[in-house]
Amino acid sequence: MLNISGIHEGFVLDHIKAGESMTIYNNLHLGELGSDCTIAMIMNAKSNKMGRKDIIKIECPIERVDLDILGFIDHNITCNIVKADAIVEKRQLRLPKEIKNVIKCKNPRCISTVEQELDQVFILTDEENEVYRCKYCEEKYTGTK
Template sequence: MLNISGLTEGIVLDHIQAGKSMDIYFKLGLDRLDCQIAIIKNAKSRKMGKKDIIKIDGGLNLVNLDVLGYIDHKITINIIKDGEIVEKKRVKLPKIITNVISCKNPRCITSIEQELPHIFYLADPKKEIYRCQYCDEKHSSHK
């Protein structure tokens, strides 16, 4: 059994779909942080078979929960203080996401006005479909 030393203070992103941890690592901007981060790929899981785990030394303010919810809303966030799990959080599909995905419509104002933020709203929660706030272009292929 592989053992990664525990955190004294930080967060653990658990129940990540196997193989998705590196995508999450870069989309959350964890590569730009100056703290210890452990990525465990293909860990054994009774519930999922295999899963990925990311351990981050530091506070919850290091993670954008909207980005995490958009990438995979089944992830569990364990908050660690004094070496113990003090809280478990679940993320949800965010109602609005900004600058996470880009509009692919060449006629969208975001194609011309490069400095505009790319804002998408959750149009269909069941099908996990987002639409561009400016042109209503559909986006659903984030999985």
């Protein structure tokens, strides 16, 4: 039997599509949190609701992780915030109005493509259809999440 202990302060990200936890790990830069943070990833766990799912437990101070990007990756993920060994909030995720350095502009003439130090910034322009456009050239993001 697999046993992963509870966390004192941090997050439990639940209902992640099976196989997507590494994408979230990379986009949240969890590998850069430092040795004082503990991360547990459970992949392909059985789920009555989803069939299979991934779960990520992150034990670290809450302000060290920017969770806005989760709304872009999948706004159906459940984000449970834990303090003093108890879930104190279940945060509903939404599409962020702006995302930075997660996706790249495909326009070869865009300044963000030419200037290497410039942040890749995309703005939500159509929430209903989940459309993001480059802040600099307004190129529509057409990749898959």
